[in-house]
Amino acid sequence: MATETKEKLIRVLQLMQTTDEKTPMNATQIVEKLSTEYELEGVNRKSIYRDIALLQDCGYDIVQTEDKRSGWYMNTHAFADWQIKIMMDAVQQAKCISINEAMQIRENLLNLTSKRGRSRFSHMMMPNSGNVNAKENIGAYVETMLEAIYQHRKIEFQYTEINDDMKKVLRREGKKYLLNLYAIYWSDNNYYLIGVHDNHDNLVNYRLDRIVNLTMSDERAVDAKEKVGVNPEMIIQEYIEKSVDHFQGELIRVEVEYEPGQAANAILYDFAGENIRVRKLENGRCRAVFQKMDSVTLVGWFMQHAGMYKIIGPEKLREEVCRELNLASEKYKQQ
Template sequence: MRNSKQKLKLLYLIQIFDEYTDEEHGITMSEIIKKLDDNGIKAERKSIYDDIEQLGTVGYEIVTEKLNRETVYKTVTRKFDVSELKMLVDVVQASKFISKKDSEELIKKLEGFTSKYEAKKLQRQVYVANRVKAISKSGYYNIDAIHDAIYENKQIAFDYYMWNTKKELVIRNDGNKTDISPWALSWDDENYYMVAFDSAKQSIRHYRVDKMKDIKILNKERDGKKEFEKFDVAKYTKQTFGMFTGNIKNVQMEFDNSLVGVVVDRFGTDVMIIPKKDDKFTINVDVSVSSMFYSWVAGFEDKVKILGPQEVVDGMKNMIEKLSNQYKY
């Protein structure tokens, strides 16, 4: 058994350095020999020095340092540094799309990319917030199926669901979706959306991936190639508030100067900002005019004003009137 394990010595050495060393922590030669022995491998110092040299030739660099009159060894070869791993952990934890159980499993895997000492720092990141999380792993498989369909240039069929008042997912009135051609996946407001071409309605539409079930790849080539040749998914996402669709209009709006950051975050750095007097500025942007767009504007109270076109101004007035009537006694 020891002889067969002897062949795995280099792999065990990498495992030891990955788990027990980092920039702040090293391991002595005696500790290395002991850990190898615990795994059924007898090794002498000279052979380990040779192994460390061999690992360096393939890009796995190990450095030596003097610490309290002892020489310690540590790896400086990592696929990710700790700051990158912290960022990935935060993304996993913050995502509503990934269930709590799957978040914990993913974070555990990310911990494997650093030492046991740094892994503790990552684990503390898990408890940054009590977020609403997905309840199943189906989203993983949905994304995989959609990517396969896009790669294979095929249409898909699926059932589309919605929540009812009993907090149950029930199939929507229009039920089974067929002849849908997936073209892209988009992330917006912490949710995944599939952007696709609906052959029946001859239009570009989007669907929440976590509300799709029983996805089947059809033996039909995708439609909508012409519509998607110049389609900009990022622009589509910026135009569509809360992924609520509506008619695309070029809208002129006036903002208080304090909201420049909000405008850049929403519409990007390419938006043209036209300064005005009284600490105001205006912009002209294409937006998908929907109730969510009006709600977004209303959220800034008197710091934002729609200037045109008139039909969009009227739409804002109508929404305000409806809300006002709802609260009349």
Template sequence: MGKSSNQKLKLLYLLKMLNEKTDEDNTMTINDMIAELDRYGITAERKSIYDDLEALRHYGLDIASRKSKTTDYYVASRLFELPELKLLVDAVQCSKFVTHKKSNELIKKIESLASYRQAQSLQRQVYVSNRVKTINESIYYNVDRLHAAIAENKKVSFKYFDYDIKKEKAFRKNGDKYSVSPYALSWDDENYYLITFSTKYNDFTHYRVDRMTDIDLIDEERDPLPDREHFDIAEYTKKVFNMFGGEEVLVQLQFDNSLVNAVIDRFGKDVVIGKKDENSFCIWIKVAVSSTFFAWISQFGNKIKVLSPESVIEKYRSHMRDILAQYE
């Protein structure tokens, strides 16, 4: 491409170099810009650069200047500030459901929103030691397809699998497809789950998205929710405790005062806390009584106690006896 045709791209190349090469700590002079444009086969005079900078400001680019021995120019603010980009990079890197390959691709795209020097600091920011990542590369596209089904009010079909002791896929239902009515996607305990509703069973259920394959939208509307049924995804995930089902029961729990943070982290700030005595407090909460619920309360040892109902207390005793029996 000759210089005459390249001249038409001058403003675009100037925009590119300012975004990529400048920030508050890294600036360019007019001479720097002229030299950089020359690398692209574009000649420029100082006056034309001033006019171009003004045009870019008019366009919305926040170009600031600083005077010392020379006048230095840089992009002062961007759509995303550096701390925000670090948060996004950390979220991608720490997400178990995003594979290593897809994490690297996404982080590269996030880096393009910063200057070259800032992008280097993002790379130093992202390392997380021995992070377990999913091995199902297709999850990234599965999530997009499931969102589309929910938005279009369509059913979906898919195959669902577990891993066997050889770490190979073992498909449920002998490899036959599930056909479900998707209502929400939830990211819980570092995994993505599809939450569905079944008219046949008049209940919700859920599936790990990273264990789904061959997802297809079905040209059939979802099963409608029962009249006056209001689906609250936050309430649903709170009840099932990390996506394990169980009978929903109103339970009274007693906690040591040191566990207030743990209770608020688990149930939110709206949970009603009542004083039991000087050293403990109580809450009433509806939970899905399951092995996951018992595992959650077990981690606190003798600092937590199930007060009622008696049926849940007995189930917890039985759960603990089964565990202890392995060591007798």
């Protein structure tokens, strides 16, 4: 196959990747695009039919329209537009990547849809201030960690903490940490590194946005089964639930009383989920029962909404929230 013919086939494929069911392209349009966009002159219309057939034989999901005169379109893209939308929204909110990295990811995602699909995202806002403070090298760090896990190598880095002046400083005078990395976990718009140090067998976690000077070590990583246990995936998942997501404690039955209303109903439903049970009281108020993990997060939620919901039970949770509210009140009374 001549070089020019090979290029034409590739260009036809690229043009097909910009189409979808509502924006097909026929042979005449393809020939015109090959001329104006790729400077391929004198292309025979009939050769386009052969190119399309060859691409179909190679497994590309190219479909001819019902009237045939409208041409063909790519029936299946790498991702559906709704999937691209979800990924773009996640990137836009991510705190751990910079604006430039977010813009690059956004452009890469848009290249995975049709020309019409791309125009459907014109309403999308540019990456927002959530990305502003991130370092440019976070993407490179993620790539390094993926390669370290693949090659079974340890990673080395320095860790930062916040001092009294609200500045990031190196922890332990710039000590270098050597970690057997077993998982990279996403939680609350941040990445967490889950692993074990050589000198003990307990899992630890580090926030990626607080890491600097991360590199892949030449040292071979210790297998997770040797450091963590015979079922490391389950053990790591349990550790994440208790130590990263802060879901500590047992599942408990929570009962609250509140004044029903649009805001109160929606906030409680979002927090408690679909299994919430509600009954109306004679005084016009409501009582709701649901299950939640007994955790610091639970106490914090009730403190945040203390003016809206009154805890009826369990008594232990009620007392803990009252104690925290009293402590907060005393601090505000202090001069």
